Amino acid sequence: MIESTARFVDSRLRLSKFVRRAMNHVFPDHWSFMLGEVALYSFVILIITGVYLAMFFKDTTTPVIYHGSYTPLDGVKMAAAYRSVLHISFDVPAGLLIRQMHHWAADIFLAAIIVHQARIFFTAAYRKPRELNWIVGVTLLILAIANGYFGYSMCGDLLSGAGMRIGYAILLSVPVIGPWLTFIFFGGTVPVAATLPRFFALHIFVVPALIAALIGVHLLIIWRQLHTNFPGPQRTEKLIVGSRLWPSYTLKSLGLFFLVFALIAFLGGLVQIDPVWLYGPYNPVAILPGAQPDWYLGWVEGAMRLFPGVNFRIGGYLVPEVFWPGFFFPAMMFVLLYVWPFIEKLISLDFRPHNVLRWPYQQPFCTALGCATLAFLVVLEFAGADDVVALAGHAHVGALRDLLRILVFVVPAATGAISYLICLWWRRRRASDNAGLNIGNEAMEELTQSQ
């Protein structure tokens, strides 16, 4: 039965040759090569849960009076969008579970992207011929952050409304073109009814389609260029060692999918995320402390909290203080990420293609730079949550902020220096080991792994 169906399809599409080659495609075995798949599978869960949510979400801010099953908000005037989110949370079957899984999947999607990208960075997998795929990956990161922002800004609760206002202020602060940018993205002066349909269209059609397309490109490029491999016996620039796509790699990957799904379902079912009903409907005059963006924008929030208030004019145009930490700084971070493979070429003066990776200790400068950047972002994340940290630690938030203004430079410098020294020490230890045993350390690892 299966065979006859397969023959029927194959006689018309002539797929057998391609499928046979695909099934024999070799992927190298290393746990760190599966991190990108965690991101991919989070995205799959985002699509599945998002489709369900889109059936019930209303993308309008029309004022309505709530009379749903969440009685503490009974009789309260709110946007239709917020009412629909309450409806999803309290009345739609499994609505709250799906909503929470969607939000958790977004948080984990971004975390997985960062971990995956860190792996690429610390093993120098972005080198020729893979610069293009690095650029695709950075674009995916930006799109994922943007879509997360669009998503949690649509709920119409106090927290998301505050986030929308901050995004609006940042875009408005761009010199010269700021007002036009805000009219394109927000449709007027926030809060305005035109924003929500735009965010909705971007969130459920445009950005996911771009992400899906770019993931396709990402994987096709990997397919075409073959996967990189760590240095080791038989692992040369020309040869790839690992498991075939079918059956071993497919089964491994499928197992990972189910486990990612299980972890996200666990969070969605047992850990509350974004309790919009408690924040209340958005009201432009109300605000709350403890208002943080989702973690993947916390570093921008932190930069805005730490940056001193300096406004000045360039050629008659006001450059507000928000512009530097809110727009210029993240934009520069992404530009540096985009051009990093080319900067690395200029530093190492190595223009050859590489299919074998570097261990982090083999590239002390790059590793130190990466660690310092991560430390910088972690300090900024803390700065973005400084009021929560101050409250939990019974500290004075002003003093804490001043301390963080120092730490934001000291911690990355110290982290970079320490990681540089660790790399040097490790390299020396490896060199003496190899000299003494006359055997490659990676080969040793290979032996212990195969036992």
Place this chain on the structure above:
Amino acid sequence: MPKGASFASLAFFVAFCVPVVRGQAAPNAGDPLARGQQIFAQHCAECHGDHGQGVSGVVSIAGPNLQAEHNLGQVLTAIEVGPSHMPSFGRILSVPDMKDVAGYVTQKIAVIPMQGGNLSEGGDLYAMYCSACHRTDVRGGALVFDGVNAPNLSHKSRALVAGAIRWGPGPMPNFPPSVLTDQQVASIADYVKYAQRPPAPGGSAMHWYGPVAEGFAAWVIAFLTIGVAMWIERGGKG
């Protein structure tokens, strides 16, 4: 013992024990509230006002609004010990007298008439007047000025919340009846009581730390997925 000292102690005895005798001889012995009212008029109203509203001007420090002091234990302790500038009545009033006056204070004076509160109206008003410092989940917030953090309200009684709204302790502004009516104060107190233990239909609320805790949890799970990937790569062993 020198003679002067014994005269002094006699004078002390006369000055401070006579009121006790008078207090014990108070009429209406059967009705503790009426007795409490009488004792309040005798000993407390001079500073705290006839209705506990406090007396401003010369003795402003001695006249905090009793409506913010709410429970029997606190009132009793204040009467007996005499916090700050308030004199101690521990040796002036008998224990039953102190109990009666404290009962009168808590049941008649330290009561903001809070009837007809409406939870959803309270939520709206809370977002307008309170959430900017105390957060919508009433867990308090850190404030940039003065180094004083808005306290966590998750263990405060309705009466204390209402008293604080009217009184404005510390750097908190006060909200007199011209700003919030008694009924609106009752609504806000209802909301605070509700938000102290709100239902968490979505599971663990992670101590209501909001997106910070959510981001932390997401990273814990992300590292768990790395562990899972390592485990799969080892063939599901150990």
